Amino acid sequence: MQLTPDDIIVFTLAGWKVNATIVNTWIVMALLVGISMLITRNLRPDVPPNRWRTALEVIVKLIQSQIEEVTRNSARHVMYFAGTLFLFIALSNLMLVVPGFSPPTSSLSTTAALALSVLVAVPVFGIASGGVGHYLKTFIEPSVIMLPFNIIGEFSRGISLAIRLYGNVMSGAVIAAILLTVAPFFFPVVMDMLGLLTGMIQAYIFAILATVYISSATAEPDHPALKKEDKS
Amino acid sequence: MSIDWITVIAQIANFLVLVWLLKRFLYRPILNGIDAREAEIKRRMAEAGEAEKKAQAAEAEFRQQQKQLFSDQDAVVKEALRESEVQRDSLLAEARTKLEREQQDWHKHLERERQKFTAQLQRAGEETLLELTRKALRDLADESLEEAIVRHVSARLRPIVGELSEAAGDSKEAVATTRDTLPEAAQALLLADVQSLLPGIDLRFESDSQQAPGLILRVGGAQIAWTVDSYTEEFDALLNERMAAGASGRIQPTGT
Numbered sequence: 209m210q211l212t213p214d215d216i217i218v219f220t221l222a223g224w225k226v227n228a229t230i231v232n233t234w235i236v237m238a239l240l241v242g243i244s245m246l247i248t249r250n251l252r253p254d255v256p257p258n259r260w261r262t263a264l265e266v267i268v269k270l271i272q273s274q275i276e277e278v279t280r281n282s283a284r285h286v287m288y289f290a291g292t293l294f295l296f297i298a299l300s301n302l303m304l305v306v307p308g309f310s311p312p313t314s315s316l317s318t319t320a321a322l323a324l325s326v327l328v329a330v331p332v333f334g335i336a337s338g339g340v341g342h343y344l345k346t347f348i349e350p351s352v353i354m355l356p357f358n359i360i361g362e363f364s365r366g367i368s369l370a371i372r373l374y375g376n377v378m379s380g381a382v383i384a385a386i387l388l389t390v391a392p393f394f395f396p397v398v399m400d401m402l403g404l405l406t407g408m409i410q411a412y413i414f415a416i417l418a419t420v421y422i423s424s425a426t427a428e429p430d431h432p433a434l435k436k437e438d439k440s
Numbered sequence: 441m442s443i444d445w446i447t448v449i450a451q452i453a454n455f456l457v458l459v460w461l462l463k464r465f466l467y468r469p470i471l472n473g474i475d476a477r478e479a480e481i482k483r484r485m486a487e488a489g490e491a492e493k494k495a496q497a498a499e500a501e502f503r504q505q506q507k508q509l510f511s512d513q514d515a516v517v518k519e520a521l522r523e524s525e526v527q528r529d530s531l532l533a534e535a536r537t538k539l540e541r542e543q544q545d546w547h548k549h550l551e552r553e554r555q556k557f558t559a560q561l562q563r564a565g566e567e568t569l570l571e572l573t574r575k576a577l578r579d580l581a582d583e584s585l586e587e588a589i590v591r592h593v594s595a596r597l598r599p600i601v602g603e604l605s606e607a608a609g610d611s612k613e614a615v616a617t618t619r620d621t622l623p624e625a626a627q628a629l630l631l632a633d634v635q636s637l638l639p640g641i642d643l644r645f646e647s648d649s650q651q652a653p654g655l656i657l658r659v660g661g662a663q664i665a666w667t668v669d670s671y672t673e674e675f676d677a678l679l680n681e682r683m684a685a686g687a688s689g690r691i692q693p694t695g696t
Contacts, residue, residue, distance in 0.1 A: 214444045232455045244466035251473040260612055261473075267472045282549065288467055292459045312451070317444045321451030 213310035214317050227313040236300050236312060269294075271415075276415065286422055289329055290314060293322060294415035301407025305400050311407075323369040326418045330362070334425030353356040365421060367416060518632035554683060561679055566672050570653050586618075586626035588656045592666050597657070600664070601637050607662035613642045614659045619651045630655075 213228035220226065247260045257265060271291040279286060300311040300318075312318045334343040347358045387395035456665070539675045574585040581588075597604070608614075614634055622630070627645055634657075641659065654667025 212442075213521045214442075214447050224446075227444070227447060229444075229451050230454065233451060237454060237461070239609060241465055243459045244462060244469075248465060248469035248473070251469050257473075257477075261470075264466070265470055265474060268467060269474070272471075284467070284471070288459055288463045291467065292455070292462050295462065296455065314443075315447065316442070317447035318451045320443050321448040322455060324448065325452055325455055422641075 210316070212315045213312070215227050216310070217313055228310055229318055232300075232303075232310060233312040233318065235309075236296060236303065240295055240299060271295075274416065275419050278419045278428075279391045279426070283426070286333065286419060286426075289333075290419040290422070293418055294411050297322070297411035297414055301411060302404060304403050304407060313410075318333050319369075319371070322414070323367065326369060326421060327363070327365070329418070330365075330421045330425045333422045337426035346425065365417075369417060372410070372413070395418075480576065556580065558676070558679060558683065562672060562676055565675050565679070566668055569671060569675065570668060584623060584626065586622050586655075587629055589666055590622075590626045590630040590633070593655050593657055594630065594637070596664055596666070597637055599634065604659045604662050604664075605636065608638070608641060608673055610661035612640060613644055613659040614657060615644050615646055617646045617648050617651060617656045617658070619647065619653050621645070621647045621650060622655075630657075 211230060214280050216228035217225045218228055218231045229439070251261070268291070271294060272287055275283075275287050275290055297313055300313040303309050304311050304314075313322075331343055334346070347362075349358075387399055390410050523692065570585070575587055577583050577585050616630055622645060631643050634641060638659065652667040652669045652672075654669070656663055656665040656667070
């Protein structure tokens with residue numbers, strides 16, 4: 209039984225073994241980009257949007273509103289990052305129902321890569337927002353004693369993100385595979401449906417947590433929104 | 441469960457590429473499209489608001505003009521009525537003047553016709569009277585009218601011979617004027633009477649078509665006449681009386 213698609217080598221390119229995780233990632237990427245290109249190829253402000261464009265606008269505006277609720281501003285670069293996280297994870301998890309398709313998110317390498325991306329994105333966005341000094345200062349807040357704990361917390365956030373996503377997606381696939389051997393007709397369907405639900409929830413949680421981390425790094429100390437969050 | 445770090449690096453790269461691709465083909469077009477559409481909607485709303493303001497202003501102006509028109513309507517109607525009354529009075533006065541003038545012209549015309557008719561009737565009456573008198577004299581007295589007139593004038597001449605002689609003064613001629621030339625016998629009769637009454641006075645006979653039938657004898661500044669005028673005056677009075685009676689046809693009886 210394969211627990212991760214990393215072990216499935218699809219083809220070898222110049223000595224580099226291209227596994228199913230990467231290939232399936234490309235498929236998901238191709239789907240996302242292809243659909244986006246197809247819908248947004250002829251956008252004109254004076255033409256009423258069709259149903260596909262409307263659906264896409266609803267999704268994008270939903271992502272934007274969720275991010276704005278967390279960050280209290282409409283920084284587009286955060287949306288590009290967190291929105292892509294959500295769409296990639298969500299579509300990957302939805303493709304769990306495709307027979308023979310192993311979601312890239314069921315690979316710990318993928319979730320680790322996404323977690324590392326968040327781990328790197330947080331200081332990058334923080335430094336881009338307030339400068340290096342302001343970002344480093346957050347590690348000694350509220351006092352210098354908290355420096356090691358803040359550093360540990362920074363790394364543990366990435367690790368927890370990666371493990372949470374991997375565990376949920378992979379566990380769903382594993383449970384479905386096990387139940388398939390026990391009751392091949394009923395339980396896998398129920399589990400797959402449950403997997404779709406948990407996959408969407410995981411995508412939402414991952415993206416929201418990434419947004420929260422980034423917003424906490426980019427928010428100014430005396431920001432009213434941040435103070436309000438601290439009080440709550 | 442293990443992490444393939446090469447796959448991790450590849451997935452990070454894949455993810456970054458996906459971020460860029462979705463930013464290029466999804467977020468930016470969609471968000472820019474939404475912003476453009478919002479701007480378009482905002483512009484159209486602004487235009488609609490502007491158009492609504494203009495429409496409201498136009499409506500207010502229209503209502504103001506309508507109100508003004510309603511308020512001016514009474515004054516306009518009164519003015520029109522006054523002007524029409526003035527014009528009506530003017531036309532009536534003009535028509536009345538014209539009618540009066542036409543009536544006056546008609547009355548003048550009628551008067552002229554009446555006078556013309558009366559004159560013709562008078563002449564016809566005179567002629568008739570003269571002819572009837574001449575015929576009556578011839579039938580009853582076997583005498584001509586001219587001779588009777590001459591005898592009448594001679595009879596009237598006799599009592600005033602003295603006065604005539606004084607009136608004649610140095611004049612040695614008497615003139616007998618008639619409308620038609622007197623017959624030879626009448627001339628001889630008158631000549632004989634004048635020579636016997638007024639010796640030394642020559643008598644000359646003249647005829648005047650404008651004169652009334654009769655005889656006028658002028659001696660110096662005096663004259664003796666007998667014409668039918670005195671008779672026809674009564675005839676004219678009778679005619680005028682009947683003409684004045686008009687259509688009633690009533691004829692007032694005369695005293696004679």
